[in-house]
Structure formats: structure tokens, C-alpha cells
Amino acid sequence: MKAYRQGWTLRRRVVALLGVVLALLLGLAAAEAAVAAKNRQNIDAVLLKTGPLRVQAQELMSVLLDQETAVRGYAVNGDRNDLGPYQEGVRREQALIASIRGLSADYPDVRRELTRVEQQTTQWRSQVAEPVIAATDRGGPTAGQALITDQTRQQFDGIRGSITALQDEVLTVRQETADRVNSTSNALVVLLIIAALVVAVAGAVMLLSLDRILIRPLAGLVGQVREVADGDYQHRIAGSGPPEFRRLADDIDQMRQKIAQELDEVRQARERIEWVNDQLQKQAEELTRSNRDLEQFAYVASHDLQEPLRKVASFCQLLQRRYAGQLDERADQYIAFAVDGAQRMQRLINDLLAFSRIGRLTTGFTEVDLNRVMGDVAGQTEAARQYADAELTWDEMPTIRGEEPLLTNLLVNLVSNSVKFRRPDVPSKVHVSARLVDGEWEISCRDNGIGIEPEFADKIFVIFQRLHSKDAYPGTGIGLAIVKKIVEYHGGRVWVDTEAEEGTTIRFTLPALEADVEAAKAAGDAEEAEPTAEDAPADDAAQPDGVAREEPPAEADRQDTNGGMKETVG
Incomplete structure (x- = not known):
């Protein structure tokens, strides 16, 4: 030194x-x-x-x-x-x-x-x-x-x-x-x-x-450093004044020498990086093409499988209707297995076809009123809810940008799952709510059903994954995979709230409109300026700006076939 x-x-x-x-x-x-x-x-x-x-x-x-x-x-x-x-x-x-x-x-x-x-x-x-x-x-x-x-x-x-x-x-x-x-x-x-x-x-x-x-001394040092910064990497930097400045000048000169020595290596590394970027671009294009081909294959495969599968299912059903009771018991059982397998295969293909269509066949994003969507959801799930004696309620829902058919499918899948996975001898209750969190609408579907163990919280969103046998709870195991794909297509995320005390709570986010974000910000500023005692929500499920409500009782009070008990449809 x-x-x-x-x-x-x-x-x-x-x-x-x-x-x-x-x-x-x-x-x-x-x-x-x-x-x-x-x-x-x-x-x-x-x-x-x-x-x-x-x-x-x-x-x-x-x-x-x-x-x-x-x-x-x-x-x-x-x-x-x-x-x-x-x-x-x-x-x-x-x-x-x-x-x-x-x-x-x-x-x-x-x-x-x-x-x-x-x-x-x-x-x-x-x-x-x-x-x-x-x-x-x-x-x-x-x-x-x-x-x-x-x-x-x-x-x-x-x-x-x-x-x-x-x-x-x-x-x-x-x-x-x-x-x-x-x-x-x-x-x-x-x-x-x-x-x-x-x-x-x-x-x-x-x-x-x-x-x-x-x-x-500092002005002199700055002038020399500026010459080096302008590209003269061979200019030697010499310091004057106190020992600190002379030591600083030597350190800067050593840095200059190292920069000059490594400049060629940087150029070579840049050329290598550009070559790697080109390769990555080609791989990205190949991956995009492969994904497109894969989606097309899934669509074509599922569509082309429909015709032979319909023939198999039709003739199996004909055999079941014509020869039921004429053959021995085992033959009737085999025919029933074949009919059930064909029907389940048909449901799987239909679900796979619906899964492949998400994001591919698009109608474009528009402003969608989720209150109207919840009305459609209530209508589509009415039969299942009447059979299960289930009650559906929801808070005041926001308006977002998205595809209304996909959002309806999303909420129908969630409500149907909540109704299907209910506890025996306990009336099923499903509640949908929304709240604004960090510029996003966090929408929750909460039920009082059998619940989900925390270790399976991520597994349920994988396609064809089931936590129960088909005999206990029917279905193909693709419903929540469709939910996840629709949410991600709309720029959100979906997860299971593992801290729910009862039943299952599935939450997902959707981007909020700018007007809603500004209104929430203004309301928050007003609450900080003039806090009141009337701002507390009525219950844990209700939004601060929403009121739990039920659908008009046009078809709300109906008697079931078992005991005449009335059902509230929300």
C-alpha cells in the first residue's frame, strides 16, 4: 500500500x-x-x-x-x-x-x-x-x-x-x-x-x-473523474490536499484501472447475454406455440371423443333397458358399471372442454354487476339448494371489469361446492361477501359444511384432484380448477382461508375499478376526520359498506317433499 x-x-x-x-x-x-x-x-x-x-x-x-x-x-x-x-x-x-x-x-x-x-x-x-x-x-x-x-x-x-x-x-x-x-x-x-x-x-x-x-482539491478530483467518465479510461487520477483526498484519489484510480481491465470482459458478457436472450426468446415463442397447440389438442380431443362416447353410452343404456332382469345379476351389474363409466367419462370430457375454453373463447371485458350475477347464480343453483335445504345470502356486491359468463360460472362452482360438501343433518348456509383491500375486491364464499384440512388447501385447485371418493360426493374434481383458471384469467388469485372457525371459506381477488378505489379512499379520509359510533359492521360477514340481503321471495318459500319445511333462497 x-x-x-x-x-x-x-x-x-x-x-x-x-x-x-x-x-x-x-x-x-x-x-x-x-x-x-x-x-x-x-x-x-x-x-x-x-x-x-x-x-x-x-x-x-x-x-x-x-x-x-x-x-x-x-x-x-x-x-x-x-x-x-x-x-x-x-x-x-x-x-x-x-x-x-x-x-x-x-x-x-x-x-x-x-x-x-x-x-x-x-x-x-x-x-x-x-x-x-x-x-x-x-x-x-x-x-x-x-x-x-x-x-x-x-x-x-x-x-x-x-x-x-x-x-x-x-x-x-x-x-x-x-x-x-x-x-x-x-x-x-x-x-x-x-x-x-x-x-x-x-x-x-x-x-x-x-x-x-x-x-x-475536491474540484480538481471531480474534474479528473469527469474525464474518466467521458471515456478516457487511461487518464491517471492524482489527488492533492489532505491525506484522505490523496487516498480517495488512489482508490478511484484503482477502480479506473479495474474498469479498464474488465471493459472487454463486459463487452464479451454482453454479447453472451444477447445470445442467451435470443435463445430464451425462441424458447418462449416455442412454449407459447406449444401451449396453444396443447389447448387446441385438448379441445379437439375432448370434442372428437364425444361422438364415440355417446354411442357407447347410448348402446349401454339400451342394453340396460332391454335386458334388465333377463340376464343374471352379475350381468346387470356389469352393464350398470359400463353405463356409469360412460356417463362419468362424458362428464369429464365436458368439464375438460369447458376448462380448455377459458380464456380462449372470449367475449371481451365489460363492466359486470356482481349483484346481477349473484341473481343468476341463485337461479342456476336453485334445484340443488332446494334438494339440500340450503340457504344462499350475499352482501352488496361491487361492479368489476370482466366476462360475465365466466364470472357466473365461477360463482356457480363455488356455491355448488358449498352445497354439495355439507354436513349431514345440518342445514347448509352459504354466504358471499366482498370487501375492498389494497385496490382489489376480495370476494369470499363461506359455508358451514365439512371444511377442508389445511394440508389440502392447495391440492383442491389442481385439476381432477379429489379429497373424497365419488361414492361419497359425486363430481369430476375439476370445478375448483375452473375457478382458479377464471380468477387468474381476470388478474386475481384464489385461496382457502385456513383460519375459518367453521366450514370452508374460499377467497379470491378481482381488480377494482378506479372509481371504487377513489371512493374508498375518500370515505377512509372522512372517517379519520369525523369518526362515528355507527361505522361498526352488523356481523363478521358483512361489508363496511354492504348490507346482507336476500333475493325477492318470488320463489323463496317452497315446501319440500319430505316435511313441508320452508327454504329461504337468497
Whole structure:
């Protein structure tokens, strides 16, 4: 392997640059977080401490003025009601002082001024307010006014001065806090500007570095690869830049060499493939011709066998009618065997002839209403259903594209099979339903008959395959083979539902019309948008958009010959 000169790889360079930028940004982020926290702390102090302190200091001045006015008014009028503002003021003053003391825990100068105001107000009440109130209570307004002098007024003016000093101190503290808010805000802006500059510088460095160590070498490599792609397989590819690019260039050059070496082999392989394709085409044509000849042979053979077989059957029946009872018992039995064999052979030939005609004699696809088809099926199977006391029902059926005679034959075979393979002493019930699944109509024929074992689910569709003897259940064993051929001719598939709990359920698919697919899609979108509780089907057999129904009872209620029980024909 080629040795490369040691140097910083592209990943190492990018990681180093990103590491430096990340370290700077993390440092700036930590500093910004600290400054932001300090700024938030200062803002909280302005909003939650110094602001309320200013308001409460002003309110304290108002409360003390109310007390002084109330004392003087009581000394003038002697009306006890004038002392209400005084008493309320004392209570309010105590609450304000307690609140101011709590808010000024971090401001010792404010607490000192507050203590001075508290001492002066206490002294004023004990030396002026309470004596005036007591004198007025004892001697009336004259006695109370005698105690209010210039000296007492000066004492209260001293309280005003102390409160003014308290307010000034609060304003000073508030201004200092506001200055700190401005300072931290400015510092935060500066840090953000620095971070933006770091990002901008890092981006510029990254762009220049990528252009030098990534874009230019990559553009050169792309140009060389394009020359090779244009057909110059002898052009050697050389890389430049980081070790990764040089290694990539060598790998691409090795690939070029391998492509050049194998190009001749590819051409030879293409010629061989073309020859094989020609042979396969000839074999496909031969197979198509052979299948066509085979179908023609089956048709001709079955058709030409009819005449001699009819003669054999006719003369055997004549022998049976003319000499029945005249010969010995064994001869009558032999003649019966011959008649039965000829009849069964005739049925086999007719079924084989019908099987060979499927898809060969066509009337063209049209839109077929399966509801009308089910009506025809009910009519064609009426005799067998009356004999077996069987009930046929079906849901609302769709309209599809197909050949109506073949589809009628398909459903007649399924219904007839369900009626034939019934359980003894159990009234036979056959139900046909349809549902739209992934753009196809899945049609089901369900009965309550003897059922099919899962291991025989595929065997029953093979021509002339039987699971029971002809004595137990008559037939040629070609009915389900015809069903399969008709379904596949219409572009569908057929299978046995091995999970059916009772009887047999045969399902097959037929392509749905585009309009039905679009309508189902629109209905599904509407149900997702507005789900309702009325969408549940009435039973497991019913379609979400179909309703189980029965044929009009023109011939529905008929008495059988055994017990007069009525039969429902659907």
C-alpha cells in the first residue's frame, strides 16, 4: 500500500478549529450567564426592594401626618371620633416600619435612618400625642390645646426631617442599584458582541480553510473523474490536499484501472447475454406455440371423443333397458358399471372442454354487476339448494371489469361446492361477501359444511384432484380448477382461508375499478376526520359498506317433499 506523508488530516483540522471556537464560545457563555444572573439580581432589587421602599417611605410620612392631624383635631373639638385616624395610623405605621425593615436588610444606611424615625415617632407619641389625648379627656379641648406649643410642633418637624432623610437614602440606594443594572446590561451586550465576533471570525477562517483544503482539491478530483467518465479510461487520477483526498484519489484510480481491465470482459458478457436472450426468446415463442397447440389438442380431443362416447353410452343404456332382469345379476351389474363409466367419462370430457375454453373463447371485458350475477347464480343453483335445504345470502356486491359468463360460472362452482360438501343433518348456509383491500375486491364464499384440512388447501385447485371418493360426493374434481383458471384469467388469485372457525371459506381477488378505489379512499379520509359510533359492521360477514340481503321471495318459500319445511333462497 502506498505510504502517505504524515500531516494533519481534514478531520483533525476541522476538529481542532471547532474545538478552539467551542472553547471560546463556552467561556463567553459562562461569562454571559454570570453577568446575566447578576443583572437579573440587580433588576429584582430595583423592582422588588428599592421601588417598594420608596413607596412605603412616602406612605409612612402620610401616616404620621394623619396621626398629628388627628391629635390636633381631637384637642380642638374634643370629639372622640377624631381619634380614629390616629389609632389607624399607629397600626399602619407599625406595619410599614416592619415591612421597610424587611426590605432594607441589604441596605444598612436605610435601616439606620428607619431606626431614627422609629425612635422619634415613639418619643413624640409618649411626650406629645398621648398627653394631649389624656388632657383633653380630663379637661376638655382647652386643656388639650394648652399642651400643643411651638416646641411640640418643632418636635414633629424633626420627625418630618428624619423621614425626608430616609426617603433620600432610599433614592440613593435605588439609583446605585439602577446604575449596577446599567453596568451589567452593558457588560452583557459587550459579551454578546464578542461572541458574535468570535463566530464571524471562526466562520471566515472555516470558509478559507475549507476552500484551500477541501473545495479546491475536491474540484480538481471531480474534474479528473469527469474525464474518466467521458471515456478516457487511461487518464491517471492524482489527488492533492489532505491525506484522505490523496487516498480517495488512489482508490478511484484503482477502480479506473479495474474498469479498464474488465471493459472487454463486459463487452464479451454482453454479447453472451444477447445470445442467451435470443435463445430464451425462441424458447418462449416455442412454449407459447406449444401451449396453444396443447389447448387446441385438448379441445379437439375432448370434442372428437364425444361422438364415440355417446354411442357407447347410448348402446349401454339400451342394453340396460332391454335386458334388465333377463340376464343374471352379475350381468346387470356389469352393464350398470359400463353405463356409469360412460356417463362419468362424458362428464369429464365436458368439464375438460369447458376448462380448455377459458380464456380462449372470449367475449371481451365489460363492466359486470356482481349483484346481477349473484341473481343468476341463485337461479342456476336453485334445484340443488332446494334438494339440500340450503340457504344462499350475499352482501352488496361491487361492479368489476370482466366476462360475465365466466364470472357466473365461477360463482356457480363455488356455491355448488358449498352445497354439495355439507354436513349431514345440518342445514347448509352459504354466504358471499366482498370487501375492498389494497385496490382489489376480495370476494369470499363461506359455508358451514365439512371444511377442508389445511394440508389440502392447495391440492383442491389442481385439476381432477379429489379429497373424497365419488361414492361419497359425486363430481369430476375439476370445478375448483375452473375457478382458479377464471380468477387468474381476470388478474386475481384464489385461496382457502385456513383460519375459518367453521366450514370452508374460499377467497379470491378481482381488480377494482378506479372509481371504487377513489371512493374508498375518500370515505377512509372522512372517517379519520369525523369518526362515528355507527361505522361498526352488523356481523363478521358483512361489508363496511354492504348490507346482507336476500333475493325477492318470488320463489323463496317452497315446501319440500319430505316435511313441508320452508327454504329461504337468497
